Amino acid sequence: MAGGELRVTDLCSGYGSVTVLHDITFACEPGEVVGITGANGAGKSTLLNTIAGLIGMSGGQVELDDLDLAGRPVHQRVRSGLALVPEGRQVIGALSVRQNLDVTVMARGRSRLDAEHRRRLETVLALFPRLRDRIGVGASSLSGGEQQMLAISRALMTGPRVLMLDEPSQGLAANVVDVVIEALQALRGSITLVLVEQNLDVLDALGCRSLQMSLGRLL
Numbered sequence: 747m748a749g750g751e752l753r754v755t756d757l758c759s760g761y762g763s764v765t766v767l768h769d770i771t772f773a774c775e776p777g778e779v780v781g782i783t784g785a786n787g788a789g790k791s792t793l794l795n796t797i798a799g800l801i802g803m804s805g806g807q808v809e810l811d812d813l814d815l816a817g818r819p820v821h822q823r824v825r826s827g828l829a830l831v832p833e834g835r836q837v838i839g840a841l842s843v844r845q846n847l848d849v850t851v852m853a854r855g856r857s858r859l860d861a862e863h864r865r866r867l868e869t870v871l872a873l874f875p876r877l878r879d880r881i882g883v884g885a886s887s888l889s890g891g892e893q894q895m896l897a898i899s900r901a902l903m904t905g906p907r908v909l910m911l912d913e914p915s916q917g918l919a920a921n922v923v924d925v926v927i928e929a930l931q932a933l934r935g936s937i938t939l940v941l942v943e944q945n946l947d948v949l950d951a952l953g954c955r956s957l958q959m960s961l962g963r964l965l
């Protein structure tokens with residue numbers, strides 16, 4: 747598996763009557779690793795959230811392997827193979843690590859844990875052995891690094907062909923950033939990765955092609 751092709755064309759979106767993204771056009775080849783950089787407020791999170799379907803687009807196109815995602819809700823985009831690790835992780839604090847991962851079975855349209863779910867669980871726990879040690883612990887008790895590992899694992903449980911990550915190294919100690927980098931290096935080639943990242947060392951370590959944003963536009 748080489749990941750999916752993501753194609754964004756003339757994308758516009760914003761909040762209410764305020765347009766934040768202006769005519770964004772770029773494409774990621776299957777298996778490519780693409781970094782998006784830019785100052786605070788440039789529109790990086792808005793871009794990932796619009797591609798994910800969390801923010802409505804006011805113009806343009808988003809395609810995943812020739813499937814037009816315009817107008818499709820978030821859960822359909824996830825089922826099509828597009829996953830987002832949001833800024834700030836947003837794991838469910840009241841649930842354990844295992845429960846946070848188990849709820850993803852619903853993203854596959856299943857209500858019961860099945861063999862495919864257990865296979866995916868083993869894959870993410872092999873990627874982040876630390877989570878296996880913490881499997882019964884409430885997510886709110888995890889360190890920031892463990893929460894980021896859980897957030898990435900939760901997205902991977904949906905079996906994405908394109909994985910978008912919003913500032914995965916934000917607020918993490920250097921040794922934990924290394925763990926995240928190693929995991930993304932392991933995924934490299936099998937999943938298309940799109941990272942918003944201020945830490946250029948992370949983008950360098952992954953050998954990203956970098957795109958720069960300013961004031962809602964790609965430079």
Ligand code: ATP
Nearest residue numbers: 761764766784785786787788789790791792793833
């Ligand atoms: P940061 O690195 O600080 O997260 P960013 O590049 O991700 O910055 P966005 O968070 O996408 O930038 O913000 C782009 C613009 O959209 C900014 O002007 C911001 O104030 C505005 N914005 C972001 N979220 C909202 C919102 N919920 N409602 C209105 N405007 C918003």
